[in-house]
Amino acid sequence: MSAFAEPTLPAPYRIVARRQDTADVFTWTVEPLGEPAPTFLPGQFNMLYAYGIGEVPVSISSDPAGGPLLHTLRAVGSVTRPMAALQVGEVIGLRGPYGSAWPLAEAEGGDLVIVAGGLGLAPLRPAILGTLARRAQFGRLCVLYGTRGPAEVLFADQLAAWRARGDIEVRVTVDRATPDWTGEVGVVTRLIGRAGFDPARTTAFVCGPEIMMRFAGEALLQRGVPAARIHLSLERNMKCAVGYCGHCQLGPHFICRDGPVLAWSRLAGLLEVAEL
Amino acid sequence: MTLRELVESQRFCEGLAAGQCDGLAACATEKTFTPGDYLLRQHASADAFYLVLEGQVQIKLALPGQGIVTLETIGPDEAVGWSWFQPPYRCQFDARAVTPVRVLAFDAGMLRALMERDPAVGYAVLKTLVATLSERVQSCRLQVLDVYAPPGEPR
Amino acid sequence: MKLIDLAGLQALFDALRRRDYQIVGPVQRDGAIVYDCVESVAELPAGWTDRQAPGSYRLLRRADDAVFGYAVGPHSWKRYLFPPRQTLFSVQRQADGGLNFMPEPIDAPKRAFIGVRACELAAIGVQDRVFAGGEHVDAAYAARREAVLLVAVNCAVAADTCFCSSMGTGPAVSGGHDLALTELIDAAGHCFLVEAGSAIGAQMLDELPGQPATEDDVAAASAQSQRVAAGQTRRIDAAAVPALLMRNLEHPRWDEVAERCLSCANCTLACPTCFCSSNQEVTDLAGAAHRERHWDSCFNVEFSHLGHGSVRGSVKARYRQWLTHKLATWHDQFGQSGCVGCGRCITWCPVGIDITEEVAAIAASDPEGTP
Numbered sequence: 001m002s003a004f005a006e007p008t009l010p011a012p013y014r015i016v017a018r019r020q021d022t023a024d025v026f027t028w029t030v031e032p033l034g035e036p037a038p039t040f041l042p043g044q045f046n047m048l049y050a051y052g053i054g055e056v057p058v059s060i061s062s063d064p065a066g067g068p069l070l071h072t073l074r075a076v077g078s079v080t081r082p083m084a085a086l087q088v089g090e091v092i093g094l095r096g097p098y099g100s101a102w103p104l105a106e107a108e109g110g111d112l113v114i115v116a117g118g119l120g121l122a123p124l125r126p127a128i129l130g131t132l133a134r135r136a137q138f139g140r141l142c143v144l145y146g147t148r149g150p151a152e153v154l155f156a157d158q159l160a161a162w163r164a165r166g167d168i169e170v171r172v173t174v175d176r177a178t179p180d181w182t183g184e185v186g187v188v189t190r191l192i193g194r195a196g197f198d199p200a201r202t203t204a205f206v207c208g209p210e211i212m213m214r215f216a217g218e219a220l221l222q223r224g225v226p227a228a229r230i231h232l233s234l235e236r237n238m239k240c241a242v243g244y245c246g247h248c249q250l251g252p253h254f255i256c257r258d259g260p261v262l263a264w265s266r267l268a269g270l271l272e273v274a275e276l
Numbered sequence: 277m278t279l280r281e282l283v284e285s286q287r288f289c290e291g292l293a294a295g296q297c298d299g300l301a302a303c304a305t306e307k308t309f310t311p312g313d314y315l316l317r318q319h320a321s322a323d324a325f326y327l328v329l330e331g332q333v334q335i336k337l338a339l340p341g342q343g344i345v346t347l348e349t350i351g352p353d354e355a356v357g358w359s360w361f362q363p364p365y366r367c368q369f370d371a372r373a374v375t376p377v378r379v380l381a382f383d384a385g386m387l388r389a390l391m392e393r394d395p396a397v398g399y400a401v402l403k404t405l406v407a408t409l410s411e412r413v414q415s416c417r418l419q420v421l422d423v424y425a426p427p428g429e430p431r
Numbered sequence: 432m433k434l435i436d437l438a439g440l441q442a443l444f445d446a447l448r449r450r451d452y453q454i455v456g457p458v459q460r461d462g463a464i465v466y467d468c469v470e471s472v473a474e475l476p477a478g479w480t481d482r483q484a485p486g487s488y489r490l491l492r493r494a495d496d497a498v499f500g501y502a503v504g505p506h507s508w509k510r511y512l513f514p515p516r517q518t519l520f521s522v523q524r525q526a527d528g529g530l531n532f533m534p535e536p537i538d539a540p541k542r543a544f545i546g547v548r549a550c551e552l553a554a555i556g557v558q559d560r561v562f563a564g565g566e567h568v569d570a571a572y573a574a575r576r577e578a579v580l581l582v583a584v585n586c587a588v589a590a591d592t593c594f595c596s597s598m599g600t601g602p603a604v605s606g607g608h609d610l611a612l613t614e615l616i617d618a619a620g621h622c623f624l625v626e627a628g629s630a631i632g633a634q635m636l637d638e639l640p641g642q643p644a645t646e647d648d649v650a651a652a653s654a655q656s657q658r659v660a661a662g663q664t665r666r667i668d669a670a671a672v673p674a675l676l677m678r679n680l681e682h683p684r685w686d687e688v689a690e691r692c693l694s695c696a697n698c699t700l701a702c703p704t705c706f707c708s709s710n711q712e713v714t715d716l717a718g719a720a721h722r723e724r725h726w727d728s729c730f731n732v733e734f735s736h737l738g739h740g741s742v743r744g745s746v747k748a749r750y751r752q753w754l755t756h757k758l759a760t761w762h763d764q765f766g767q768s769g770c771v772g773c774g775r776c777i778t779w780c781p782v783g784i785d786i787t788e789e790v791a792a793i794a795a796s797d798p799e800g801t802p
Contacts, residue, residue, distance in 0.1 A: 008567070009520055009532050009534050010520075010530075010532050011532065012529055012530040012531070012532065033529060051522060051524055051530060051720060052712055052714040052720045053712065054712050055710070055712075076738055077738070089528065090528060091528050091529050091530045092530075093522070093530060093532060235737060235738075236735070236737060236742065237734065237735050237736050237737050237742070239708070239709050239710045239727075240708070240710070240724075242567040243565065243566075243567060244561065244562060244567065244569060244706065244708070245707060245708045245709060245710075245724075245727070246706060246707030246708070246727070246729065247707070247709070247727075247734060247735065249752075249756065249760070251677075251755075251760055252760040252763030252764055254764070257566075273680045273681065274748075275742060275743050275744065275745060275747075275748035276680065276742075276743075276748070276751075276752075
């Protein structure tokens, strides 16, 4: 038995690169100062700590097969706003990875539909990269992305590169267009009816604001995708990330441990209850 | 597929008798538009009701000082236009083809007359129209909700 | 089994001290019976009993000098096994900008808990499952738990707020103890039936001066437990309550209780199984920081804070979360109920909300219930 109180101790990591993605979203590339970073599965998150400020759960947005370790964050609160001001070279704390993963293996052999909204594209990026690494194991692959406006499109270059491959259907829509926008306009759920996939053999991964995920899930169900094959990535207040602080509960589920990726069939009845 | 078969395969023909589908087909033609063509123009008379078969159509509005803004994209299996159903039968927005577009175009006057004469047909077409409107309202509501807005920004 | 007297009980205290156990037991202070360090039997609350009701707790004098003649008070043993504040680790910022994370050594003193009731043994078992029974073991909790010796007491009285009998957790002690005492006091004398529940308990029992227990003694103890169980008036249908609550998440009773509930979190503080915590980063001017973990409550509005606001912004949502977690979803998470029927939440609620009454109200107008 360990003689120390906190086995889930953060380890020091240096910010080696920083990219401003949109007005309030940025991506860090981090490297461990000590032990090599543990491997992670698509959909998992790390707890990132800024000295004296606090700790938040952040989705890992890099390639699970290897390479630089990326985290994409939005400057929204008392911890992430100061984090947005950290410079390249500064050291943060990192512990993880935590949580359940996108079930890529389950999706093999059929079509895969990815529905992302806003910052939700970040935890889905590792899943998309994981799928592309084994492209032949999947049927049709559709990436449907919606966000507020043209200036908020995340990973625009990456989306264009994926579209250019020719073996992925990539559709990007915005809620509000500017005059120079030539892409689709409207809520992301509308893309579900237009995408080319066979519902009977489709698995869907959905991530974005909760209300967007609910409507997207309903649209997928209506198109005939089975409830057990629609997976959402949920978000809740987290402190410990290991299922003992109680903050992240949604009904019986600890989002840090039973989630963040959960099948629609396991969420039945919970998402519709206001303030649950 | 013949025009008759195309019309019969649409949702609003479900449950209608053969004669009634014939009536609908008589109001319809298959049309194509090239990118940039207008299906509907704001303030113009709403003479047609379109069902998109292939391609993308955008609903646009000219905002003074800001240029032309797209409000919504409409795709296959979706309807374009409902001003044809209500007096004064004037389009409120522009509808423009973004890609090559193929549609079933229904002559608004003939369709309205058919719906008046045959309530069963009228009801079937209205069901489609209501479904379309309800989906558009729901989409609009989600757009208005601005779900991707940063926390703390005033609504 | 042995029969010992007060001197024998003192001998038990001495045996514990010889083995370097810090003894924690009940004492009377500020109008309540609370847990604190004790060294002698003389410090126990002899001659006191309690009268409890929703939102009310009073100590009353007994006609005799029983030392365990009351039910449970505001404290539970969780304050020792799961302290209200703990340092998890400290961080030092280095000259080259690096961070050095240093885990905190575990503080797990040897302690003996005197007077652990059956409901409290059950509550310790519930927290064992939460903190040490899953994939992630809280090492500090496990160490403190290992270092504790449990001297249980079979209740001779139940408060009006007790409902351990319907929750299947008491009043008789059935396991998890090192030693168990039953206090027998009448005109004929004052003694304690003692039995061992573990190897170390058996060792200590051997050292105590006393006589072998007779069949009559055992029968008297057993009859006492049965009287206490039969005297409990409050109940919850423990088997039916999980499904009952989860199919009534929009029941109007939640709105009704929310009008009374102050969201003060007293129930979660008094509850022996509530385990929620939060972290706080603490920094000093010398460049050192540490993370503290402290008790938190789902009744705090910022408990569920996320981006735009709290997921559970209304009192109704927070009360519903607490009760459905305690009585229903705890089963999905840990395979047992989170409630041990101790009644503390009823007694210590400033507005006297009684969870047994709330459950009954929902059951009474449950659309799927049998009339």
